[in-house]
Amino acid sequence: MLIRLSNLCKVYNTGGVEVHALRDIDLGIDRGEFVAICGPSGSGKSTLMHILGCLDRPTSGSYFLDDTPISGYNDKELSKIRNRNIGFVFQSFNLIQQLTVRENVGLPLLYNRVPVDEIQKKVIDILGDVELEKRMLHRPAELSGGEQQRTAIARAIINDPSILLADEPTGNLDTRIGQEIMSIFSRLHKDGKTIVVVTHNDAVASYAERQINLMDGMIGL
Numbered sequence: 001m002l003i004r005l006s007n008l009c010k011v012y013n014t015g016g017v018e019v020h021a022l023r024d025i026d027l028g029i030d031r032g033e034f035v036a037i038c039g040p041s042g043s044g045k046s047t048l049m050h051i052l053g054c055l056d057r058p059t060s061g062s063y064f065l066d067d068t069p070i071s072g073y074n075d076k077e078l079s080k081i082r083n084r085n086i087g088f089v090f091q092s093f094n095l096i097q098q099l100t101v102r103e104n105v106g107l108p109l110l111y112n113r114v115p116v117d118e119i120q121k122k123v124i125d126i127l128g129d130v131e132l133e134k135r136m137l138h139r140p141a142e143l144s145g146g147e148q149q150r151t152a153i154a155r156a157i158i159n160d161p162s163i164l165l166a167d168e169p170t171g172n173l174d175t176r177i178g179q180e181i182m183s184i185f186s187r188l189h190k191d192g193k194t195i196v197v198v199t200h201n202d203a204v205a206s207y208a209e210r211q212i213n214l215m216d217g218m219i220g221l
């Protein structure tokens, strides 16, 4: 099992008010699975994604990634795990506006001190995969929503992570473009990636092999 959560809880404490965002979550995801996480607003979906993606730590309980217990890791250790294993796609694309498509996509490799000529080659390869070679020198403001999300997907996979996490990746796109984005995830899944997608939309969830429903921070039926 690639991901295993056991008795996992997340409590936010803001100004003395406690919010139990995740309560006693037990969850396993196999390597190569394609999972959708659904549930109403405020049910804990993004909180769960942040923990799965090592952007945040649980308040209690365990997280095993590839059988390694990582719940106690500090920020530096978590960011190492994140760089190596995890790619993120967000609803609002989160591209850097000042950088071109090519620069946005190559950024994770630059952080990992990959030589520049190798970066160029990989970026061009991956932009071909998401059909964006012709937009390489554009900045995000000069792209359609679908093109921006394809850029974000290219950036998320350039390090070849085993896990791809997407939080409402089609939330800002119309139905047809949303389907295009989900077809890319399906293709990546066929290529062996483990994919977790948060969505409110049943049609989007139907691309996944398994649906997990969150309700008030708990996994339901």
Ligand SMILES: Nc1ncnc2c1ncn2[C@@H]1O[C@H](COP(=O)(O)OP(=O)(O)OP(=O)(O)O)[C@@H](O)[C@H]1O
Pocket (backbone or CB within 6 Å): 012, 013, 014, 019, 020, 021, 039, 040, 041, 042, 043, 044, 045, 046, 047, 048
């Ligand atoms: N940083 C934070 N500090 C305090 N409370 C938070 C924080 N982030 C989330 N929460 C609370 O935790 C609960 C779960 O939030 P979360 O963002 O995980 O929900 P969600 O299912 O992603 O909702 P949505 O569908 O609206 O994105 C909510 O009640 C929210 O108010």
Ligand SMILES: [Mg+2]
Pocket (backbone or CB within 6 Å): 045, 046, 047, 167
């Ligand atoms: Mg959310």
